Amino acid sequence: MTEKGLREHYDVITGRSKYIDDLELPGTVHLGVVRSQYAKARITSLTEPSRALLFLTWKDVGIYMPVRPDPRSKNVVKMPVVSDGKVNFVGQPVAAVVVEDRYELEDVLEEVSVDYQQERPVSSIEESLRGKDKVHEGGNVAIELNLSGGDLDQVRNAEVVVERELLQERIVQHPMEPKGVMAYYKDGVLNMVGSFQSSFRIRADLQEALGLSPERIVVRSAPNVGGGFGNKVPAYPEYILAALASMKLGRPVKWIETRREHLVNATQGRGVYSRLKLYGRKDGTLLGIEGDVVVDLGAYAFTINTTTPAFIASLLNGPYKLRFSRLRALGVYTNRPPTGPYRGAGRPEAALMLETLVEDFSDQIGMDPVEVRKRNFLDGDFKTPLGIYIDRAGYREMFERAEKMYREMKSRHKGKAVSFVAFTEVVRSSPGEGAKVRIGGGEVYVAVGSGPHGQAHRSTFALLASEILGVPPEKVRVEVNDTSLIKEGIGSFGSRSAAAGGSAVIEAAKAVLEKIRTRGLTVEQALSSGEIFEAEVFSKTPDLYTPGIHLAVLDLDKDTGISRVVEYWAIDDVGRAIIPSEVEGQIIGGSLQGISQVIFEVAPYDSEANPLFSSISDNGVPTAVEAVRKVSTEYVETPSPVMSGARGVGEAGTTGALPATFIALEKAIGRKLRGTPVLHYELSS
Numbered sequence: 001m002t003e004k005g006l007r008e009h010y011d012v013i014t015g016r017s018k019y020i021d022d023l024e025l026p027g028t029v030h031l032g033v034v035r036s037q038y039a040k041a042r043i044t045s046l047t048e049p050s051r052a053l054l055f056l057t058w059k060d061v062g063i064y065m066p067v068r069p070d071p072r073s074k075n076v077v078k079m080p081v082v083s084d085g086k087v088n089f090v091g092q093p094v095a096a097v098v099v100e101d102r103y104e105l106e107d108v109l110e111e112v113s114v115d116y117q118q119e120r121p122v123s124s125i126e127e128s129l130r131g132k133d134k135v136h137e138g139g140n141v142a143i144e145l146n147l148s149g150g151d152l153d154q155v156r157n158a159e160v161v162v163e164r165e166l167l168q169e170r171i172v173q174h175p176m177e178p179k180g181v182m183a184y185y186k187d188g189v190l191n192m193v194g195s196f197q198s199s200f201r202i203r204a205d206l207q208e209a210l211g212l213s214p215e216r217i218v219v220r221s222a223p224n225v226g227g228g229f230g231n232k233v234p235a236y237p238e239y240i241l242a243a244l245a246s247m248k249l250g251r252p253v254k255w256i257e258t259r260r261e262h263l264v265n266a267t268q269g270r271g272v273y274s275r276l277k278l279y280g281r282k283d284g285t286l287l288g289i290e291g292d293v294v295v296d297l298g299a300y301a302f303t304i305n306t307t308t309p310a311f312i313a314s315l316l317n318g319p320y321k322l323r324f325s326r327l328r329a330l331g332v333y334t335n336r337p338p339t340g341p342y343r344g345a346g347r348p349e350a351a352l353m354l355e356t357l358v359e360d361f362s363d364q365i366g367m368d369p370v371e372v373r374k375r376n377f378l379d380g381d382f383k384t385p386l387g388i389y390i391d392r393a394g395y396r397e398m399f400e401r402a403e404k405m406y407r408e409m410k411s412r413h414k415g416k417a418v419s420f421v422a423f424t425e426v427v428r429s430s431p432g433e434g435a436k437v438r439i440g441g442g443e444v445y446v447a448v449g450s451g452p453h454g455q456a457h458r459s460t461f462a463l464l465a466s467e468i469l470g471v472p473p474e475k476v477r478v479e480v481n482d483t484s485l486i487k488e489g490i491g492s493f494g495s496r497s498a499a500a501g502g503s504a505v506i507e508a509a510k511a512v513l514e515k516i517r518t519r520g521l522t523v524e525q526a527l528s529s530g531e532i533f534e535a536e537v538f539s540k541t542p543d544l545y546t547p548g549i550h551l552a553v554l555d556l557d558k559d560t561g562i563s564r565v566v567e568y569w570a571i572d573d574v575g576r577a578i579i580p581s582e583v584e585g586q587i588i589g590g591s592l593q594g595i596s597q598v599i600f601e602v603a604p605y606d607s608e609a610n611p612l613f614s615s616i617s618d619n620g621v622p623t624a625v626e627a628v629r630k631v632s633t634e635y636v637e638t639p640s641p642v643m644s645g646a647r648g649v650g651e652a653g654t655t656g657a658l659p660a661t662f663i664a665l666e667k668a669i670g671r672k673l674r675g676t677p678v679l680h681y682e683l684s685s
Contacts, residue, residue, distance in 0.1 A: 006459045006579070008452070012224065020180040020195045020222040021256050028182065029053060031242050031255040032105040034095040034112045035264070036087035039121035039335040039609030040135070043085055046095060049111035054098040054245055058084045063240060065300075066208040070307040073143040073331075077136045079266070079300035079338065081209070081237040087116070088135060088299035089337045090611055091264030096241045098253060121335035123609040125167075125273045125296050128332040135299060135333035142297055143306050143331040147313050150324035150385025154287045158279035162360040163291075167675035168349055170271040170296070170603040172619050173342045175453070177226025178257035179265075183242040185250065189216050190243055196221045197232040197451040198491020199481045205235035210243060220482035221451055228453035229593075230341030231267060233493050234303040263619070264611055267303065268603055269342020270676075271296035272312065272349045278357035284367050286376045288324035288385065289316050289354070295339070297331045302338035306331050308346055315350035317384040319395065319424040319547050320358075320376040325385040335609040341493065343593055344425075344651040348658040351423040352676075355659035360672070370403055370420050377422065378547075390424060390545045393573040393647075394636035401634065402549035402571050409551055409569065416566065417554045417667035421659040424547040427648035428494025432540040434486045435504035437465060437512045439523065440532035444469060444476045446508075449489015450501035451481035455650070456582045457497055461505045463578060464644060468509035469523050488538050495546065495648025498578055502644030504539035511535035544640045546647040548572035550591070550656030554664035561683030563665055565595050565628040570656055572633075575640040575647035583649055588631045590653020596622050597654075598661040602677045620677070 011017040048055045064078035083094045097108050120133045127133065128140040181194035190212060196202055199219040206217050225232065238255045245253040257265065276291035293316075295309045309329035316325065362369035377399055381392040399422075406420045434449040446465050450457050462476035469476075479485055481492075490500065512535045516526045526533050553567040570587050577583045600620040604612040613619050639645035658676075666673055669683060 017224040025252040041116035047113040052097040121609040173231040175227025180256040184252040200489040225453035266338040267340025298338035344654040394638040419664035427544040429499040433500040433504040434489040436536040437508040438534040447485035451492040495650040498646035552660035556668040561680035573636040576645035591657040594654040594657025
C-alpha cells in the first residue's frame with residue numbers, strides 16, 4: 001500500500017463505493033417527516049394521512065432528544081423527537097409517516113394537515129439577550145459562566161487596550177452526502193446502519209432515548225460516509241423515529257435526508273457574537289483578555305451545544321503567553337435550528353476573535369504584527385490563565401519558517417494584501433479510543449471505534465499495525481465504526497483519530513505481539529498456526545494541541561467588491577505525518593472552508609426567523625472556480641506524548657484560514673470589519 005494506492009480511494013473514484021442510500025434490505029419501508037413551516041407556534045390540530053403504513057405523533061413517541069450539556073447549564077430545554085404541541089424553528093419535526101414506496105412519500109406527507117397558532121419568534125442573539133420575547137418559559141439564557149484566572153492585577157499594568165466586536169453568522173454544514181439511516185428491529189435487537197461519524201455515540205443516544213440496553217443495539221456505518229464536518233456525530237430525531245417505526249412494524253425502515261431538509265435541520269454551525277478587549281503594553285507585551293462570548297444555541301439544548309460558550313472562551317489564549325483571562329460565556333436560545341459542531345467547532349471562532357485583536361493592538365502601538373506575535377509566542381508547554389495545559393510543540397521552528405515565507409510573499413505580491421495569523425488548536429483526543437487486533441487464519445485483523453467520513457483511516461491504521469507487527473500493510477484488514485466489533489469506542493471528531501485511534505491500534509498490536517512472543521512464535525508463524533491471537537484495548541489519551549501559522553494573499557477588485565485568495569500557505573506541527581498526502585489534503589480542505597466562511601457562506605434568516613435560503617447556492621458554497629488555486633503546506637513534526645506521536649489536523653486548516661482571510665480582507669479595504677461573511681456587494685464601490 002503506497003500513498004498512490006490508498007485503499008479508500010479506489011472504490012470512490014471508480015463509483016463502486018456503497019453509501020447508506022445504496023443499501024437495501026428485503027421489505028424495506030420508508031420514513032418521511034412533516035416539518036414546521038413556522039419559527040414559533042402552537043399546534044392546534046393535526047390530521048392523519050389515509051395511505052400511511054404508520055403515522056407517528058407526540059402521543060406515539062413521547063421522547064426528548066438526549067443532550068450532553070455543560071453541567072453548569074441552568075436552563076436545559078431538550079428537543080422533542082416530534083413536536084410536543086409547540087414548534088420552535090422552521091423545519092422542526094412535527095410528525096412522521098412510513099410508506100411502502102419511497103416515491104409515495106411526498107404525496108403522503110402532503111396529506112397531513114397541520115393548523116398552527118403563530119407566536120412572536122426570537123430571531124437573533126441580540127433579541128434573545130434583550131429578553132422581551134421568550135423562546136422558552138424558563139427564559140432565553142441556557143448557560144452563563146464567569147471564567148477568570150491568572151494574575152488579574154495585570155490589568156493595572158496595561159498601557160494599551162483595544163476592543164473588537166464581531167458577529168460570526170451561521171452557516172450550514174454541507175457534506176456531499178446528507179444524513180441517512182436504516183433501522184431494523186429483529187429478535188429483540190435494534191440494528192442501525194447509516195452515515196455516521198460515531199456509531200458508539202449514536203448507540204448511547206439510542207440507548208437513552210429508547211430505554212434499550214446497549215447489548216440490544218448494534219450500530220454501524222455504511223461502507224462509505226460522504227463527509228460529516230461534525231454533523232454526523234450524534235443521533236437525530238429521525239434516527240429515533242426510524243427505530244420506533246421498525247420496532248412497531250417489524251420491518252427495515254429507511255430515512256434519507258433531502259438536501260432541502262438538511263438546510264433547515266439541526267445542526268447548523270457558527271452563530272457567535274463576541275465583544276472582547278485585549279490588554280498590553282507599548283513594548284508589544286500582551287497581558288490578557290476580557291469580555292463576552294455569546295453563542296446562538298438555536299431553539300433547544302441539542303447534542304453538545306451548551307458546552308460551546310465555555311469551549312470558545314478556553315481557546316482565547318491562543319499560542320501566546322497571556323497573564324490573565326476574564327471572560328463571560330453565554331449560550332442563548334433563538335427560534336432557529338439548534339447549532340452544533342461544524343469543522344473546528346469553536347476553534348476557528350476563537351482564532352478570529354483573538355487574531356483580530358492582535359492586529360488591532362499592533363496597529364495601536366505602531367509595531368509590525370508579526371513582531372508582536374513573535375514577542376509573545378509560546379516556546380514550550382504552557383498553562384493558560386484558565387488552567388488549560390498546552391503541550392510542547394515546535395512553536396519557534398514554525399515561527400522562523402513562517403516569518404521568512406511571509407516576507408517573501410509580501411515581496412512577491414506587491415499591491416495585494418498578505419496576512420499572517422497564528423493559532424494552536426485543541427485536539428480532542430481524550431478520553432481515548434478502542435481497538436482490537438487479531439492474528440490468525442492467515443490474516444491480521446484490526447477493528448477501531450473511529451468513524452472515517454472522507455479520511456484514510458483504514459490505510460492509516462493498517463500502516464500503524466504493520467509497523468508494530470512487521471507485516472506489509474496490504475496484509476492488514478481494517479474495520480471501523482461498528483459497535484459489534486469492540487466493547488468500547490468513541491468515534492471521529494475534534495481532529496482526534498490519528499492521535500487517539502492510532503494509539504489504540506499501536507497498543508493493541510503490541511499486546512498481541514507480546515502474546516505471540518510468549519508462545520515462542522513469530523508473527524508469520526502465528527498467522528499460519530491455526531490459532532487465534534487477539535487483544536482488545538481502550539487506549540487512554542489526553543487532549544493535545546496542534547499549533548499552526550497560516551498566510552493568505554488576497555486580491556480585491558474594488559469596483560465589483562469580489563475578493564479572491566490567490567495564494568495560501570500553511571505550516572503546522574502535526575506531531576507525526578503518518579500519511580503525508582492525507583495531512584496535506586486535510587489542511588487544504590479545511591483552509592477552503594475557512595476562506596469560504598469569510599467571503600461566500602451564510603445561512604441568513606429574516607426578522608421572523610424564516611430561512612432566506614432554499615438551496616446550496618443560496619448559502620454561497622463556492623465551486624472549484626471560486627476556490628483558491630494555490631495552497632502550499634509545510635509541517636513540523638514534534639511527536640506528541642501519545643503512542644502514535646500524531647497530532648490532529650482535521651480542523652487546522654479551517655482554524656487558520658478564517659482569521660487569515662478575514663485579516664487579509666481588512667488590509668485590502670483599509671478598514672475594520674464587524675463579522676462574517678463579507679459579501680462582495682458590501683464592498684463594491
